[in-house]
Amino acid sequence: MNDMILDASGLSKTYFLKNETIGVLHGVDLKVKKGRFVVILGPSGSGKSTLLHLISGLDRPTQGTVVFDSVDITSHDDVRLSQIRNKKMGFVFQFHHLLSEFSCLENVALPALVNGVSPSSAYEKALDLLDRFDIGDKKNRLPDEISGGERQRVAIARAMVNDPLMIFADEPTGNLDEGNTNKLLEVFGGLKKEGRTIVLVTHSLEIAKVGTEVYRLKEGRLDAV
């Protein structure tokens, strides 16, 4: 059985601005097996978001390949990429990116509806997830009507609704206080226990403790810690 979910190799990323070329990643390799919780540590500006965007097909590398679920996604067009992302990947961003005009329940159900799941099943699944993360009672509120910590839990519920093969999290506790950070770490700890495959990037050593494998991104290269 092939339990390698992600195999990225030789990833480089250079941004080309008007008068400047900015080399951010210089030959990064990353393999992630099923059930692993990988944490990538690095200071601000080290390229964590850039790397996360490359391995999840949100952006394309200047060089290198990304094989996700046995498929080289670097060769896919944008339409195919967005289908793979919706079906097989879940995203939790630093700033939740919830849709402000939709309720929490609708936000969580939306990726399932886009995926062709019936409305009754999508809403049932969405409510189960909100309940699981202790925010079922907030289901009819708009994202602006709940706290930052609750919003991040809604974002995790949304990331989970299509049972993704992999969850990508970009500094998910970035703007939370200690209590909400701990609550979110409990949620990630629960996902780890149930064998979910996760890649999380952060600048925080404290958060990195939740991982089963920790790497450090420095000067465009990735090393095991």
Ligand SMILES: Nc1ncnc2c1ncn2[C@@H]1O[C@H](COP(=O)(O)OP(=O)(O)OP(=O)(O)O)[C@@H](O)[C@H]1O
């Ligand atoms: N679209 C872009 N065009 C030009 N440079 C960019 C672009 N996006 C990022 N960069 C540069 O690439 C470097 C890495 O950025 P990135 O956002 O990946 O860092 P990060 O580790 O996620 O930082 P943070 O912890 O602050 O979120 C930075 O120097 C940034 O200025």
Ligand SMILES: [Mg+2]
């Ligand atoms: Mg970032």
